[in-house]
Amino acid sequence: MSPRAIITGTGHFVPPDIVTNFDLEKIMNTTDEWIQQRSGIRERHYAGAGVGSSDLGVEAARRAIESAGIDKSEIDFIIAATISPDHYFPGIGVMIQAKLGLSTIGALDVRDQCSGFIYALSVADQYIRTGTYKKILLCAAEVQSHNLDYSDEGRDMAVLFGDGAAAMILQPNPADDGRGVLSTHLYADGRSYRDLWMEHPSSVRKPTIAPELIEQGGFFPRMDGKNVFKNASVRMPEAVLDALQYNGLSIDDVALLIPHQANDRISQMVAHKLQIPLDKVARNIDRLGNTTAASIPIALDEAVREHKVKSGDYIVLTSFGSGFTWASAVIRW
Numbered sequence: 001m002s003p004r005a006i007i008t009g010t011g012h013f014v015p016p017d018i019v020t021n022f023d024l025e026k027i028m029n030t031t032d033e034w035i036q037q038r039s040g041i042r043e044r045h046y047a048g049a050g051v052g053s054s055d056l057g058v059e060a061a062r063r064a065i066e067s068a069g070i071d072k073s074e075i076d077f078i079i080a081a082t083i084s085p086d087h088y089f090p091g092i093g094v095m096i097q098a099k100l101g102l103s104t105i106g107a108l109d110v111r112d113q114c115s116g117f118i119y120a121l122s123v124a125d126q127y128i129r130t131g132t133y134k135k136i137l138l139c140a141a142e143v144q145s146h147n148l149d150y151s152d153e154g155r156d157m158a159v160l161f162g163d164g165a166a167a168m169i170l171q172p173n174p175a176d177d178g179r180g181v182l183s184t185h186l187y188a189d190g191r192s193y194r195d196l197w198m199e200h201p202s203s204v205r206k207p208t209i210a211p212e213l214i215e216q217g218g219f220f221p222r223m224d225g226k227n228v229f230k231n232a233s234v235r236m237p238e239a240v241l242d243a244l245q246y247n248g249l250s251i252d253d254v255a256l257l258i259p260h261q262a263n264d265r266i267s268q269m270v271a272h273k274l275q276i277p278l279d280k281v282a283r284n285i286d287r288l289g290n291t292t293a294a295s296i297p298i299a300l301d302e303a304v305r306e307h308k309v310k311s312g313d314y315i316v317l318t319s320f321g322s323g324f325t326w327a328s329a330v331i332r333w
């Protein structure tokens, strides 16, 4: 039987600068009351100028490596998930490899937005199950704050996002004890790609970069917030129910549900639809905002470090984001 992938170490890193809703009130047309009522967010962390996603990712990776108790030279593959790479190309996987001083191991970048972490986890899981790699570094890192539109047009998005990174080490489970990644379910509906996107820079356009695009705010992320909200609160519970059914589990078996931290109202709606008590639902968006691909692994690392999960627990992850993409995963800890 092929081995299951177990997570042997986790870590996360958020930049030290905290930006509260009151700080945002000073630079844009918004209020703490509006942000808290609509999203549950009080504050988020912003990276300083000169700090990119790969820098946050490297810090998180160091913590994951330490928590796994391995030497970095043992890592044989890197998977990185981000929608805010340091550069248009190459991706941050190779940068993390170089900054950690690793050998010429492969480095794969996954671009599936807020679902990027679960998509990346599914790839790592396949490599471990097939025996291709034995110690995979999986890293999700985002710096969104350097490219948000604080004008009225972009304020719906600007208040939601924060910066952060998380990482983990995945290895084959040497024991036949049922622990590990039990399943991943991935979904997408590309018809809605314009409902949450950053249109430029676009290879469709010639030239790709033009001054009028900057003036029009074409390089900022945009969304149809209501449609995103509606779809997220339907698709995440659906994905969780698929995962539970696949594994022959009921919602009562779940020790911890970690939904992507898009909006606390969405998380509450997901919990309500699944009939899972809120004390079993990871919720850190009040402190961190939406950190895109990093939000689920940050919440997982916090739960691990706070001893909220114990060996044998069933942990369910679910995400929804741009694409639209959505996903779920079940891990037996």
Ligand SMILES: CC(C)(COP(=O)(O)OP(=O)(O)OC[C@H]1O[C@@H](n2cnc3c(N)ncnc32)[C@H](O)[C@@H]1OP(=O)(O)O)[C@@H](O)C(=O)NCCC(=O)NCCS
Pocket: 029, 030, 031, 034, 035, 038, 039, 114, 155, 156, 157, 159, 160, 223, 224, 225, 226, 228, 229, 232, 262, 263, 290, 320, 321, 322
């Ligand atoms: C963004 C979101 C919080 C907005 O909440 P909403 O209840 O849909 O609010 P609306 O869009 O109806 O906006 C209501 C009003 O607030 C205004 N508004 C938008 N952003 C604002 C802000 N940051 N501060 C103050 N007012 C704001 C709007 O302009 C609108 O004003 P109007 O009524 O005068 O036109 C909500 O749609 C949401 O969370 N969607 C999902 C977003 C998401 O999760 N994205 C990432 C997914 S991975």
